[in-house]
Amino acid sequence: MSRTAKDFFAPLAVGAPAPPREIPARPSRAIHFFDPGNEKMAAKVPAMVGTVDVLLGNLEDAVKAENKERSRQGLVDIAKATDFGPTQLWTRINSLDSPWVLDDLTTLVPEIGDKLDVVMVPKVQGAEDIHYVDRLLAQLEAKAGLTRPVLVHAILETARGVANIEEICAASPRMQGLSLGPADLAADRRMKTTRVGGGHPGYLVRQDAPRVDGETQYDAERASYQQDLWHYTIARMVDACAMHGIYPYYGPFGDILDTVACEDQFRNAFLLGCVGAWSLHPVQIQIANRVFSPSVEDVAHARRVIAAMGDGTGAVMIDGKMEDDASVKQCQVMVALADELAAIDPELRQQYDAIRIED
Numbered sequence: 001m002s003r004t005a006k007d008f009f010a011p012l013a014v015g016a017p018a019p020p021r022e023i024p025a026r027p028s029r030a031i032h033f034f035d036p037g038n039e040k041m042a043a044k045v046p047a048m049v050g051t052v053d054v055l056l057g058n059l060e061d062a063v064k065a066e067n068k069e070r071s072r073q074g075l076v077d078i079a080k081a082t083d084f085g086p087t088q089l090w091t092r093i094n095s096l097d098s099p100w101v102l103d104d105l106t107t108l109v110p111e112i113g114d115k116l117d118v119v120m121v122p123k124v125q126g127a128e129d130i131h132y133v134d135r136l137l138a139q140l141e142a143k144a145g146l147t148r149p150v151l152v153h154a155i156l157e158t159a160r161g162v163a164n165i166e167e168i169c170a171a172s173p174r175m176q177g178l179s180l181g182p183a184d185l186a187a188d189r190r191m192k193t194t195r196v197g198g199g200h201p202g203y204l205v206r207q208d209a210p211r212v213d214g215e216t217q218y219d220a221e222r223a224s225y226q227q228d229l230w231h232y233t234i235a236r237m238v239d240a241c242a243m244h245g246i247y248p249y250y251g252p253f254g255d256i257l258d259t260v261a262c263e264d265q266f267r268n269a270f271l272l273g274c275v276g277a278w279s280l281h282p283v284q285i286q287i288a289n290r291v292f293s294p295s296v297e298d299v300a301h302a303r304r305v306i307a308a309m310g311d312g313t314g315a316v317m318i319d320g321k322m323e324d325d326a327s328v329k330q331c332q333v334m335v336a337l338a339d340e341l342a343a344i345d346p347e348l349r350q351q352y353d354a355i356r357i358e359d
């Protein structure tokens, strides 16, 4: 049997901070990955503070095995030397079956646990992985005398992880959210793709062949439409996260030069309910910031509907469309997000203020 309701919010080590009862909706439109052991990348990090919602020191894949210790120490040095202001600091630790993860956690929590907001755990298979990290974090937090718990984020990168998605979300009150890990997930599922996220020209539907004089013209020119390989997994993530009060994220888009397709993939995720995406290169930060901020037009419309709906019940016509109790709730989601973002982004605040409805 899993932990009872009475025990669920109890610290897992004597002296560890109390686990959170609620995960705050902090803006995290772009989770920007950098290798803390790469001098060129690390040098750019201080200037990125305030321009991106989350800076993530990556210790796992994309860091060569021989550089693991250097990257870990690099993250400690950067965290100690930098005032992150409104920007969150996350890390992606090595996978739980790797030889590096224990040192990752036993180094990072005592050294910079007071600055780390979230630990991202790769290749999570089920609740047992979260339970392991949860207990270890509590022990390390207690030993280090931390007063704020470090939160946990799981990457969905295996078929078993996707199948166990609900139990992963429910495994600990520290759970902050989930990201899609499309490259490892594709390999684990034996999908026949070789890309890091994004679409594939072979995954499509084709218009029916036209019929002329009772004959089907199979050779005729027909439109085809590329489909989204990740729709099913993202939709599952969104439901599981919403059910548990935590946050879903689209993961990486590896075709750095294709900023147009990156924006499309991010926008699909935004519309489906994700709150952010990963950025692998500085050019992707602006894309995520733009896509995961509601448009001025959408915010203006949402405010009009809320104003017209009074106490939020009944039905009204606005611009020829019916609005009612349910659509006002959608508008409230949009306005709440706009308010959260305006609180940390002066440019957005100005844009959203310019279209404010006067009382």
Ligand SMILES: CC(C)(COP(=O)(O)OP(=O)(O)OC[C@H]1O[C@@H](n2cnc3c(N)ncnc32)[C@H](O)[C@@H]1OP(=O)(O)O)[C@@H](O)C(=O)NCCC(=O)NCCSC(=O)C[C@](C)(O)C(=O)O
Pocket: 032, 033, 034, 035, 040, 041, 042, 044, 045, 058, 061, 062, 155, 157, 180, 181, 182, 183, 184, 185, 196, 197, 251, 252, 256, 279, 280, 281, 282
């Ligand atoms: C793609 C790469 C190789 C192109 O790197 P580059 O140097 O060739 O690019 P560039 O355009 O020439 O870079 C221009 C400048 O920006 C710097 N730069 C470049 N990137 C960054 C960055 N992220 N943060 C800060 N600075 C950066 C770079 O060092 C350079 O500095 P310089 O002008 O002084 O020479 C490089 O951007 C990179 O390594 N990015 C991070 C990759 C990464 O973290 N991958 C792992 C996440 S995805 C994943 O793991 C999958 C998943 C979820 O697990 C799964 O689906 O299974």
Ligand SMILES: [Mg+2]
Pocket: 061, 122, 157, 181, 183, 184
């Ligand atoms: Mg991966």
